[in-house]
Amino acid sequence: MIPYGRQSINQLDMDAVLEVLQSDFLTQGPKVPAFEKRVAEYTGSKFGIAVNSATSALHIACLSLGLKKGDLAWTTPNTFVASANCILYCGADIDFVDVDERTYNMCPDMLERKLESAQKLGRLPDVVIPVHFAGQSCDMKRIWQLSQKFGFKIIEDASHAIGGSYLDDKVGSCKYSNITVFSFHPVKIITTAEGGLATTNDESLAHKMALFRSHGVTRDPSLMSHEVEGDWYYEQIELGLNYRMTEIQGALGLSQMDKLTDFIEKRHSHRQRYDELLNGMPLVTPFQSSLCHSSLHLYPIRLKLSDISKSRSEVFKYLKDKGVGVNVHYIPVHTQPYYQKMGFKKGMFPESERYYDSAISLPLYQDITDDNLQYVCKVLKEGLV
Numbered sequence: 555m556i557p558y559g560r561q562s563i564n565q566l567d568m569d570a571v572l573e574v575l576q577s578d579f580l581t582q583g584p585k586v587p588a589f590e591k592r593v594a595e596y597t598g599s600k601f602g603i604a605v606n607s608a609t610s611a612l613h614i615a616c617l618s619l620g621l622k623k624g625d626l627a628w629t630t631p632n633t634f635v636a637s638a639n640c641i642l643y644c645g646a647d648i649d650f651v652d653v654d655e656r657t658y659n660m661c662p663d664m665l666e667r668k669l670e671s672a673q674k675l676g677r678l679p680d681v682v683i684p685v686h687f688a689g690q691s692c693d694m695k696r697i698w699q700l701s702q703k704f705g706f707k708i709i710e711d712a713s714h715a716i717g718g719s720y721l722d723d724k725v726g727s728c729k730y731s732n733i734t735v736f737s738f739h740p741v742k743i744i745t746t747a748e749g750g751l752a753t754t755n756d757e758s759l760a761h762k763m764a765l766f767r768s769h770g771v772t773r774d775p776s777l778m779s780h781e782v783e784g785d786w787y788y789e790q791i792e793l794g795l796n797y798r799m800t801e802i803q804g805a806l807g808l809s810q811m812d813k814l815t816d817f818i819e820k821r822h823s824h825r826q827r828y829d830e831l832l833n834g835m836p837l838v839t840p841f842q843s844s845l846c847h848s849s850l851h852l853y854p855i856r857l858k859l860s861d862i863s864k865s866r867s868e869v870f871k872y873l874k875d876k877g878v879g880v881n882v883h884y885i886p887v888h889t890q891p892y893y894q895k896m897g898f899k900k901g902m903f904p905e906s907e908r909y910y911d912s913a914i915s916l917p918l919y920q921d922i923t924d925d926n927l928q929y930v931c932k933v934l935k936e937g938l939v
Contacts, residue, residue: 556926557879558917559741559851562817570809574801585804590751592811593716593736597726599753601760604804605767608713608737608750610797612640612683615709615733615752618762621646621681628668629683629711630660631886631906637685637711638887646680648896650888652903653687656841658854660684661905662696669704678704685711688840688883689743689849691720698730713737714851716744717818721845726753733759738803741919743817743849744810746803762792770794820920821850824927828853828916831931836861836938852883853918856909862938870914872937878930881915 574585590602605611621627623645629637631650641648651668654661665682672678682701684692694710701708708731712718716736718725726734734753738746754760765772770792775782778789829839838856842848857866864872873880886906888898900907916930 555877555879556917556922556930557919558881558915559919560921561740561745562813562919562921563745566812567806567809570805571802574805577801579801581798581800583801585801585808586799587804589746589799589804589807589811592808593726593751594753596811596814597724597728597734597753599726599728599734600755601757602751602753603760603763603767604749604751604799604807605797606750606799606803607748607797608711608735608739609636609640610767610795611735611737611750611752611763612636612709612711613643613795614763614766614797615735616640616644616646616681617766618759619681619707619709619732625680626677627681627683628665628679629887630685630687631888631903632658632687632884632909633685633711633887634713634884635887635890636713637683638893641681641683649679650898650903650906651682652905653909655905655909657690657692657843658687658906658909659690659692660697662693662700665697666700669700673704679706681707681709683709683711685713686715686718686725688852688854689714689718690840690843691715691718691725691846691848693843693845694720694730707732710734713739713742713750715849716742717814718849719847725849728753728755732756733763738807738810741851743821743851744807744814746799746807746810749799749803749807751799765792766794767797768794769796817920818849821918824918824920824922825850825853827924827927828918828931831927832934835931835935850918852915854883854913854915856912857914857938859912864938866912866914869934869937873914873930873933876933876937878933879917882910882913883915884910886910 594602621644625646627641632653651665710731715725738749836858
C-alpha cells in the first residue's frame with residue numbers, strides 16, 4: 555500500500571533519540587528549549603512554545619488570548635475538528651467562515667461580509683482562526699487588516715504549513731497574527747512522533763502559554779503571591795494542563811529541522827510531476843497562489859464528477875483496492891453530528907461542502923518515488939473510466 559503520507563526517518567534521527575535515551579533527561583531537559591529556539595529562528599518569530607500536540611497548542615493559544623465562556627471565535631469548516639474544538643474547550647461560542655473556491659482556505663471576502671453583518675448585530679468575534687489548508691497560507695495580510703478594523707485576535711492554524719512562506723516571510727513569523735500553531739504528527743512535513751509548537755512575538759503570550767502547558771505552575775518569584783520558602787517552592791497561579799513535550803520528541807524535532815528545506819523541495823518536485831501526469835484527466839489539480847510558497851502537506855484533487863460515470867466513493871474504493879492509500883481532507887466540521895447538535899446544518903457553508911463532495915487527497919510525502927507517482931496516476935486514470 556502506498557500511504558497518503560508518512561514520516562521520513564534516517565539514522566541521524568535515530569541517533570538523536572538514542573542520545574536522549576542515554577542521557578539524564580527524558581523530559582524537561584535541554585532539547586525542547588533548543589527545538590523551540592530553532593523553530594522560532596527559522597520562522598522569524600521571537601518565541602516558540604513546544605507542546606505534546608498541535609491540538610494542545612491551539613488550546614493554550616486560545617487560553618492565552620483570554621478566550622472564555624460568553625466569547626465568540628470563528629474558524630473554517632474545511633479543517634480537522636481540532637481547529638474548532640479548541641474554541642469549545644474554552645467554553646466560547648463558535649461559528650465558521652466559508653472557504654475560497656480555489657485555495658480552499660478561509661475566504662477574506664466572506665470573512666469581511668460576515669464581520670460587517672456581525673457588527674450590525676453587535677456580536678463580533680473575539681478570535682479568528684484561519685487554517686493554512688494543505689500547506690498553503692491564507693491571505694493573512696488581508697485578514698490582519700480586517701482584525702485591525704473589527705478588533706479580533708488571530709491564531710494561524712499552520713498545522714500543515716511548517717516550511718511554507720507568505721509574501722516575504724516564513725509561515726510562523728506572526729507578522730499578521732498573534733500566534734501561529736504547527737503540528738509535527740508523522741504525516742506532516744517534519745515529525746516529533748506527536749507534538750506541536752506555537753510561535754508568537756508577544757512575550758506576555760509566550761509566558762502565558764508556557765504556564766498553561768505545565769499545570770499553571772511557576773517557580774518565578776516575581777509571579778508568586780508569597781515569599782519563596784526554598785529551592786523546592788512553586789506556586790500554581792493558573793488552572794493549567796500537562797501539555798509538555800518530551801526530550802525524545804524535542805531531539806527528533808531538532809534533527810528533522812535540519813532536513814526541512816530538502817523535504818519542501820522534494821514535495822514541490824513531486825507536485826510538479828503530479829501536475830504533468832494528471833494533465834488532461836477530468837479533475838482539478840491544487841491551485842497555488844502567487845502570494846505563497848506552500849509546504850505541500852497534501853495534494854488534494856477535485857473530481858469533475860459531471861464528466862465521469864463513477865462516484866467519488868467508487869473512485870476512492872478503486873484506488874484503495876489497487877494499493878493506493880488515498881484519503882479525504884476534510885469532512886466539513888459543521889456537518890459533524892456533535893456540531894449539528896449545536897444547530898449547524900448542511901447547506902450553511904456551501905463552498906466547503908462542494909469541495910468535500912469531490913475531493914480526494916493523493917499520496918504525497920518526501921520519499922515517494924517516481925514509480926509510485928506514475929502508478930498512482932495510472933490507477934486513477936483507470937478508476938475514472
